[in-house]
Amino acid sequence: MGKEITSREQDYSQWYNDLIIKGNLADYSAVRGCMVIKPYGFALWENMRDVLDKMFKDTGHQNAYFPLFVPKSLFEAEEKNAEGFAKECAVVTHYRLKADPNNKGKLIVDPEAKLEEELVVRPTSEAIIWSTYKGWIQSYRDLPILVNQWANVVRWEMRTRLFLRTAEFLWQEGHTAHATAVEAIAETRQMLDVYADFAENWMALPVIKGVKSPNERFAGAEDTYCIEALMQDGKALQAGTSHFLGQNFAKAFDVKFSDKENKLDYVWATSWGVSTRLIGALVMAHSDDDGLILPPKIAPIQVVIVPIYKGDEQKAILDEKVKTIVAKLKSLGITVKYDDSDNARPGWKFAEYELKGVPVRMAIGIRDLENNLVEIARRDTKEKKTVSIEGIDFYIKDLLDDIQSAMYTKAKQFRESHISVTDSWDEFIQLLDTKGGFISAHWDGTAETEDKIKELSKATIRCIPLNNPLEEGKCILTGKPSVQRVLFARAY
Amino acid sequence: MGKEITSREQDYSQWYNDLIIKGNLADYSAVRGCMVIKPYGFALWENMRDVLDKMFKDTGHQNAYFPLFVPKSLFEAEEKNAEGFAKECAVVTHYRLKADPNNKGKLIVDPEAKLEEELVVRPTSEAIIWSTYKGWIQSYRDLPILVNQWANVVRWEMRTRLFLRTAEFLWQEGHTAHATAVEAIAETRQMLDVYADFAENWMALPVIKGVKSPNERFAGAEDTYCIEALMQDGKALQAGTSHFLGQNFAKAFDVKFSDKENKLDYVWATSWGVSTRLIGALVMAHSDDDGLILPPKIAPIQVVIVPIYKGDEQKAILDEKVKTIVAKLKSLGITVKYDDSDNARPGWKFAEYELKGVPVRMAIGIRDLENNLVEIARRDTKEKKTVSIEGIDFYIKDLLDDIQSAMYTKAKQFRESHISVTDSWDEFIQLLDTKGGFISAHWDGTAETEDKIKELSKATIRCIPLNNPLEEGKCILTGKPSVQRVLFARAY
Numbered sequence: 001m002g003k004e005i006t007s008r009e010q011d012y013s014q015w016y017n018d019l020i021i022k023g024n025l026a027d028y029s030a031v032r033g034c035m036v037i038k039p040y041g042f043a044l045w046e047n048m049r050d051v052l053d054k055m056f057k058d059t060g061h062q063n064a065y066f067p068l069f070v071p072k073s074l075f076e077a078e079e080k081n082a083e084g085f086a087k088e089c090a091v092v093t094h095y096r097l098k099a100d101p102n103n104k105g106k107l108i109v110d111p112e113a114k115l116e117e118e119l120v121v122r123p124t125s126e127a128i129i130w131s132t133y134k135g136w137i138q139s140y141r142d143l144p145i146l147v148n149q150w151a152n153v154v155r156w157e158m159r160t161r162l163f164l165r166t167a168e169f170l171w172q173e174g175h176t177a178h179a180t181a182v183e184a185i186a187e188t189r190q191m192l193d194v195y196a197d198f199a200e201n202w203m204a205l206p207v208i209k210g211v212k213s214p215n216e217r218f219a220g221a222e223d224t225y226c227i228e229a230l231m232q233d234g235k236a237l238q239a240g241t242s243h244f245l246g247q248n249f250a251k252a253f254d255v256k257f258s259d260k261e262n263k264l265d266y267v268w269a270t271s272w273g274v275s276t277r278l279i280g281a282l283v284m285a286h287s288d289d290d291g292l293i294l295p296p297k298i299a300p301i302q303v304v305i306v307p308i309y310k311g312d313e314q315k316a317i318l319d320e321k322v323k324t325i326v327a328k329l330k331s332l333g334i335t336v337k338y339d340d341s342d343n344a345r346p347g348w349k350f351a352e353y354e355l356k357g358v359p360v361r362m363a364i365g366i367r368d369l370e371n372n373l374v375e376i377a378r379r380d381t382k383e384k385k386t387v388s389i390e391g392i393d394f395y396i397k398d399l400l401d402d403i404q405s406a407m408y409t410k411a412k413q414f415r416e417s418h419i420s421v422t423d424s425w426d427e428f429i430q431l432l433d434t435k436g437g438f439i440s441a442h443w444d445g446t447a448e449t450e451d452k453i454k455e456l457s458k459a460t461i462r463c464i465p466l467n468n469p470l471e472e473g474k475c476i477l478t479g480k481p482s483v484q485r486v487l488f489a490r491a492y
Numbered sequence: 493m494g495k496e497i498t499s500r501e502q503d504y505s506q507w508y509n510d511l512i513i514k515g516n517l518a519d520y521s522a523v524r525g526c527m528v529i530k531p532y533g534f535a536l537w538e539n540m541r542d543v544l545d546k547m548f549k550d551t552g553h554q555n556a557y558f559p560l561f562v563p564k565s566l567f568e569a570e571e572k573n574a575e576g577f578a579k580e581c582a583v584v585t586h587y588r589l590k591a592d593p594n595n596k597g598k599l600i601v602d603p604e605a606k607l608e609e610e611l612v613v614r615p616t617s618e619a620i621i622w623s624t625y626k627g628w629i630q631s632y633r634d635l636p637i638l639v640n641q642w643a644n645v646v647r648w649e650m651r652t653r654l655f656l657r658t659a660e661f662l663w664q665e666g667h668t669a670h671a672t673a674v675e676a677i678a679e680t681r682q683m684l685d686v687y688a689d690f691a692e693n694w695m696a697l698p699v700i701k702g703v704k705s706p707n708e709r710f711a712g713a714e715d716t717y718c719i720e721a722l723m724q725d726g727k728a729l730q731a732g733t734s735h736f737l738g739q740n741f742a743k744a745f746d747v748k749f750s751d752k753e754n755k756l757d758y759v760w761a762t763s764w765g766v767s768t769r770l771i772g773a774l775v776m777a778h779s780d781d782d783g784l785i786l787p788p789k790i791a792p793i794q795v796v797i798v799p800i801y802k803g804d805e806q807k808a809i810l811d812e813k814v815k816t817i818v819a820k821l822k823s824l825g826i827t828v829k830y831d832d833s834d835n836a837r838p839g840w841k842f843a844e845y846e847l848k849g850v851p852v853r854m855a856i857g858i859r860d861l862e863n864n865l866v867e868i869a870r871r872d873t874k875e876k877k878t879v880s881i882e883g884i885d886f887y888i889k890d891l892l893d894d895i896q897s898a899m900y901t902k903a904k905q906f907r908e909s910h911i912s913v914t915d916s917w918d919e920f921i922q923l924l925d926t927k928g929g930f931i932s933a934h935w936d937g938t939a940e941t942e943d944k945i946k947e948l949s950k951a952t953i954r955c956i957p958l959n960n961p962l963e964e965g966k967c968i969l970t971g972k973p974s975v976q977r978v979l980f981a982r983a984y
Binding site: 027029030036043046063064065066068070076079083089092095097099106109128131132135141147151154156168170343 | 519521522523526527528529530531533534535537538554555556557558559560561562563564566567568571574575578579580581582583584585586587588589590591597598599601610611612613620623624627633639643644646648660662835
């Protein structure tokens with residue numbers, strides 16, 4: 001009846017693309033690896049952004065905006081960071097086009113407009129921001145600087161996927177400057193907590209907080225903290241990162257401050273970010289073969305009302321009734337859409353809003369109305385109920401809360417049932433090939449072993465969970481002594 | 493006592509820069525022609541953006557996001573648009589850097605990572621958006637499309653000025669698609685009204701609505717409507733534009749729709765935008781030699797409270813009282829900052845918040861408190877009053893309204909007294925050289941004359957006001973017959 005969606009079992013990856021495209025979240029674009037975020041997808045992003053923005057402000061941060069371009073000489077100043085991103089940089093080399101003398105109506109790059117110094121389109125903004133902070137910081141009185149930026153960034157990925165990995169993406173990047181390492185680490189951890197809070201309580205997405213192994217650290221960081229989520233196909237997804245940058249960028253850009261005793265020292269830094277990738281996580285964690293399932297707290301439309309009628313007279317009666325219901329719902333802060341368009345039948349609309357993941361659907365017909373009843377369907381469980389219009393506003397408010405927590409519980413149960421503990425390499429591989437999920441296993445702590453495990457199993461260390469218990473054991477691959485288990489998984 | 497500001501009389505242009513930099517709105521950056529928008533400036537932009545965003549949504553628009561890059565072949569598709577922007581395009585030609593073999597730690601552009609097709613960093617998004625709309629539009633049922641985008645754009649300007657003209661700037665660009673010319677023109681006019689409403693009722697900035705002469709049209713438009721404001725130095729500033737694009741982009745990208753009779757036709761388009769340039773207008777329209785003067789309705793801080801005390805005991809008493817005042821103000825939706833920092837004297841703080849343009853300052857001292865009084869100073873007129881704490885919240889609420897309307901009235905009076913009517917070329921020049929402002933004069937309607945007037949006087953036609961009365965006359969330069977007066981000015 002509606003648009004056709006590939007099932008998860010048939011082709012998980014195609015299922016994901018179908019949901020994004022047919023669910024009207026995004027579209028491919030004419031630019032390799034870049035996508036168009038459509039109005040419905042952008043409304044979802046706006047809701048997420050607004051919640052996060054408030055969380056950042058509530059923790060003392062302010063927004064600012066720094067240039068899109070990073071001159072090459074600044075970009076290369078912090079060597080590890082530069083090395084990490086050099087391979088995927090879009091580079092501006094010219095500042096003008098001119099008419100093609102050989103091809104009327106066409107343009108060519110004007111060779112006379114070559115830049116003296118190339119500009120890198122920011123893949124991340126530490127370099128441009130720390131070159132700016134140098135001018136803002138003299139003394140401890142100028143610290144901390146607690147700044148966030150909402151921006152687009154570009155990383156020239158060879159294999160792209162809608163939302164999960166695109167050449168250009170939208171994100172926020174916090175960049176803070178501190179007088180002490182202790183304060184910077186506390187900031188790093190605080191923002192990790194903010195991200196986890198957002199993922200769990202708004203996206204209904206359970207996450208594991210942890211720290212990355214050195215191999216998986218952000219280029220230029222001393223420590224990378226992360227939140228890791230689990231998708232329905234058993235693959236993990238890094239949903240946010242918070243970096244303790246030590247004094248690396250302060251040293252690269254010579255940013256010093258004088259402390260209370262007038263002693264000069266380099267400034268301590270953090271950076272932290274989440275991106276439109278979160279939308280990919282949201283889709284893959286919750287949705288089913290009929291379409292998206294969006295958590296009520298961030299869904300662009302929380303309730304859709306579909307009228308069922310024949311003829312204008314019936315329609316007018318329904319309109320009247322719906323008007324009062326909509327007003328009541330709105331007064332409770334509920335986002336509601338009354339779809340009374342006459343170019344689709346109710347059944348088609350039902351399928352369309354299921355595809356779009358609207359949490360609650362209300363169908364209202366003339367016969368029901370005589371009995372003061374409507375039909376309520378919840379998207380997550382597909383349960384339908386006939387409910388009295390009396391008190392429908394509070395009924396729906398509670399139902400939205402129920403859906404939000406049911407989605408979290410379901411995802412949490414899935415996640416919990418997909419953390420396996422093993423001490424056997426064969427079982428490790430077997431688990432990855434069959435069940436997927438996180439595997440808690442011993443690791444000897446070396447980068448070589450981590451690389452070898454990745455090569456053999458395609459699994460990486462997702463994180464060393466915070467407050468990880470120490471436990472003596474033997475490395476899953478090498479048998480060498482280990483002091484703790486870490487979480488492995490195949491990942492997006 | 494505070495930071496030194498150049499006076500307007502001494503050097504208007506330096507005065508402007510001082511306000512931007514010392515008022516903490518923005519900073520120069522390491523990238524030629526690009527600026528850093530500092531937290532205080534960005535908070536101002538956020539307030540402006542949020543009001544505009546609501547206005548756009550209230551008129552039926554949704555936000556979306558399109559790629560930063562425009563492939564050259566798309567960019568050149570609409571010839572006039574391409575020609576208009578080709579001279580100021582940042583062009584991405586490569587997608588990778590690599591280690592410089594001759595210079596350890598440095599990077600060079602990897603010649604093997606040359607793009608097959610160059611990418612233009614969007615100077616405006618008609619091309620990328622209309623190439624996308626082609627996939628979205630088949631029938632009249634898909635119309636109208638009412639989409640807006642908040643984004644950064646890049647125009648490689650040779651002479652840049654903070655906020656007024658920067659290589660990268662932030663803006664919004666609406667791009668709508670319609671079934672008929674009438675509907676598209678109505679949309680163009682509606683958005684012009686939205687801009688004028690915003691400028692006048694939020695920024696306290698009186699504007700003249702009009703239409704551009706063909707010379708000054710947006711490249712690719714059939715008609716460009718604009719709002720024009722007047723700065724204190726007598727120069728005009730284009731504060732926003734709304735374009736009727738006809739079928740130009742639909743033809744360039746072959747975007748057709750079938751109407752109700754199943755006939756195919758090209759789609760009609762509009763685009764409209766305002767940018768961070770508005771902040772430049774705001775600064776130049778209202779501020780004085782002591783600093784910024786921000787309209788209460790968009791000021792990041794509406795009220796600052798400065799305590800005057802000696803010792804911790806007095807401070808504690810003030811803190812207690814201020815706490816209740818702050819709570820009351822906040823409950824009225826007023827943004828208030830209590831600056832009790834101990835690293836500056838009250839006098840320094842007074843100067844600092846004057847510089848930053850905070851509309852209302854409250855000074856509260858121990859002696860006043862005994863009499864239940866505070867001192868209130870308004871930033872626009874610098875009037876001070878001693879006022880009872882009883883009912884201070886409503887007093888301030890009213891005062892903020894008064895300031896908002898007084899700022900508008902003052903700017904309006906200035907503007908009205910700077911519209912001169914003349915029929916003499918000598919007077920035309922003399923007015924421009926002495927008084928400045930808008931000059932209402934006859935023009936013969938030709939592009940040649942317009943060019944010549946610009947060359948001789950540095951004045952351009954700012955607009956032909958809407959509902960301009962027809963009036964027979966002779967062109968100010970050529971003496972040829974003219975049917976109406978138009979508004980000339982020197983402009984930013």
